Amino acid sequence: MPGKNWTTQKAALAERIEAGGRYATGKLVQPGDLGEFFEAVLRAGDRVCLEGDNQKQADLLAQALAELNPARVHGLHMVQSGIVLPEHLDMFEKGIAKRLDYSYSGPQSARIARMLFSGKIELGAVHTYLELFARYFIDLTPNVALIAAVSADRDGNLYTGPNTEDTPTVVEATSYKSGLVVAQVGEIVERVPRVDIPGDLVHFVVPAGKPFFVEPLFTRDPAAITETQILTAMLAIKGIYAPYNVRRLNHGIGFNTAAIELLLPTYGEQLGLRGQVCTHFALNPHPSLIPAIEAGWVEQIHCFGSEVGMEDYIAARPDVFFTGPDGSLRSNRAFCQTAGLYACDMFIGSTLQIDLAGNSSTVTTNRVAGFGGAPNMGSDPHGRRHPSAPWLQAGKEADDTTPPLLRRGRKLVVQIGESFGAKNEPLFVERLDALSLAEKLNLELAPVMVYADDVTHIVTEEGIANLLLCRDKDEHEQAIRGVAGYTEIGRQRDRKMVERLRTRGVIQRPEDLGIDPLDADRNMLAARSMKDLMTASGGLYQPPSRFRNW
């Protein structure tokens, strides 16, 4: 195309850098100048990634952005993993931001629902992390990325430390497509401990004078684990981990999977499973996994992010974790989500609602929590081509007619929980609240966390339902009712059909697996308190103060 200007984006970036440079010394912008700086570099309608996920937050930049004058900066399109801080929503209240594409909104689930209902937010979609990252490179590329790091040197080289998480992905998509990158850092140093982000990709650096905020989202106090959770965990270990030989997996963040982690060195050891299961994880550094790591169960773990208080423990166990030349953890959410999708044979996690088909969701009528890693990890990747024993076995159970050489394997996608959850809410429902929400908001898709056709097993205190072995819709529904306990769904089961499914091994009860109810005891946990976890780590794990009660 003769005469066409092919470098408009580079020119726009140069203008932004020049405009921002008026408030900077070199690359350094002082926090007090952020208001004027943002007004200089941001344009109405910009696509902005304000870094924040379920763990780390560019909190200083979020505050400054929310304080802008909407007459000067407005209509931003936010494309970010997490809506977590109040400021993330304040900017929509004020009109600074208008459109939203995101993944997770746990702590803001009630307020974001209200704002969606009142039309304050124009919602693009609720994504899985990997899906949103993918769109950063196709049709949601940020014009501006506001990110967070531990430290920077004067050239803008960044050290992101153990909580690297989304940063490399965000910077890659933004900076290489002529977008502007602004980083808040805890401190300016002469030389960063390791270069996580090269300085030539970073245009401005804001010394925040304090570390960015990190939520200890993956810490579960063993003291809060109940005996029915222990029973449910024993069912999972003996009825799924052992027979499928699940070595490569991801765990959710709930108490059920924390119970499993704490039963490995005790119950798992009794079953002779060490070295046979749970050797490779795509997982954040869960404190509740410390006893199993110390007992030699785990060969390696790749992490999405870090976990508050686990830094010294991780640095002292580089054979298990991915660490940099500086010794600290290198996490990376995009790579770990990819690892969880393609290189793990099982996802196991809890949920809030499961319907009769097996669809599950954490959305309730008045809360939009978005998604964590579950919908990605809890899905069967059709692009997978490498065999493994659990994958092949699950594929065979689902389809015993296709010739083995042409048969797809199946990822094990396990939903685990007690039949009644918090506040006595039933886990099993006729209809997901997510559907009512979608109708109320006129969404084209209900926010389903794990789709029925991906779920392979449901585990409750009543037993395990193996949905791979169900041959029709009726069997599938009765298998779910058969482990739904004393919920309405469970009490309306066809008892004869459930007993038939049990004789076929589609449903397995604790007694069918030889599990003694007396073993469902808190003494079975390898650690029964936060202090036990600290002791198990040899004092290397430093629990955050809110988890210390001694």
Add this chain to the structure above:
Amino acid sequence: MAIVGVVASGNLEALFERTDDESACRVEISTAAHGFQPLWEAVLRDFVARGAGGLRISINDGGARPDMVALRLAQGLRLMQGPEA
């Protein structure tokens, strides 16, 4: 006899004793949570169907959920079947 569980919120204590009448299982429930009779009946019906004749069970309920009730009953029955019961 056997005792399982504790009186605590969301939990229960159950005392299991032998009686001479092998054809009956007698259960007394003391609870402050009202309106859950059909649930108790459903849990107990399944429990006695597994063979709980000759037992008297006294339950001190702290608002336990059905999953906890079923677990405690199974634990008590298991203890009563044990060598010392």
